[in-house]
Amino acid sequence: MSNKAPNPQGGKINALENTKTKVSEGQTGFCLHQAWGIGIIRAFDAATNRFTVDFPEQAKKGHAMDAAFFSGRLKSSSPVPSLPKPIPMKARPR
DSSP states (O other), X not given: OOSEEEOTTSSEEEHHHHHHHHHHTTOOEEEEETXXXXXXXXXXXXXXXXXXXEEGGGTEEXXXXXXXXXXXXXXXXXXXXXXXXXXXXXXXXX
């Protein structure tokens, strides 16, 4: 399995570097740990090369994980599109 996703401008994007950049810019990332389940990547510390990850299913908040752990394990994905606002019951056509 490759950890590289195609780039619309050509070439490849390294998912690990992409995640570091996105999280450093304040966006949330996600990962999947075999034992702890889904992790929410909250921050990246370039000085220590560690991510701060919350694992809500295990009540592990602020868990520091070395970026090397994620090498080859992260998938780059587009954000989930927002859903349209629901139409109030009174405004729905009959």
